[in-house]
Amino acid sequence: MNDDVKRLQQQQRQDSQLDQQTGQSKALEFDSAEEVLRHDAASHQPPDRVVERLNESIAKEPKPPTSWWRKLLGS
């Protein structure tokens, strides 16, 4: 009986070590809603085209008005 328990514990340890070494787990397990959402967030990046669109939009933005003292100094 004791041998069986020891064998089972040994097997569990080996399985756990194997999981850690390979970085894989049989199933995703989370302790909280926040963990689920953090995991989810990690797989969603903003598309690169947002930057391209932003550059285009910024290029169309009106230039800020020159301040009166800059006009006065001619700079």
Place this chain on the structure above:
Amino acid sequence: MQSPSVTDAVAPSAPVSSRPKLDSPELARIYAEHSHQIYYLALRLLGDATQAEDATHDVFLKAFRKLDQFRGDANARTWLYRITINHCQNLLQTWHHRHVFSNADEAVWETRATPTDSPLRVLETKELGERIQKTLDALTEEYRLLLLLVADEKLSYAEIGALTNQSADAVRGKLHRARKAFATHFEKFA
């Protein structure tokens, strides 16, 4: 399983040298630091990848227009979150969003996983994403927002309270109930 931190989540999806750069250096810095969280918040509030992309663009364009007001403010994250929350709430309240059929389901689930993911990983991400969106959609708007904000480890309860117009203690109390509601629905959609 050890979940990735939010810091992990901002890992670039492409080599830095090949990524497009913003012409405004200050906005580029803010975008690099916060765009991932802003996009994710918009994605899960709106439930649509295309609308989340548009919202991210609009939020950062508003930020660009108001950079002068922002300078000197220590916390760009909360400033951007406030713009995002208002923007998404406005979108959700429009007739168009409420009545026009959207292919949100497919759009959200088909958002790209990071390029290094294996096919199995992508499948896993898609299934999990679908379940998460259904779970969030089943919650009240307040619970949904609180959970999405608290998932960002850089935000304190006080900052979440400021963003949602309540005290840190109220946030703490509601989060407890929000987590329970999330867990219940998450199991239901398994």
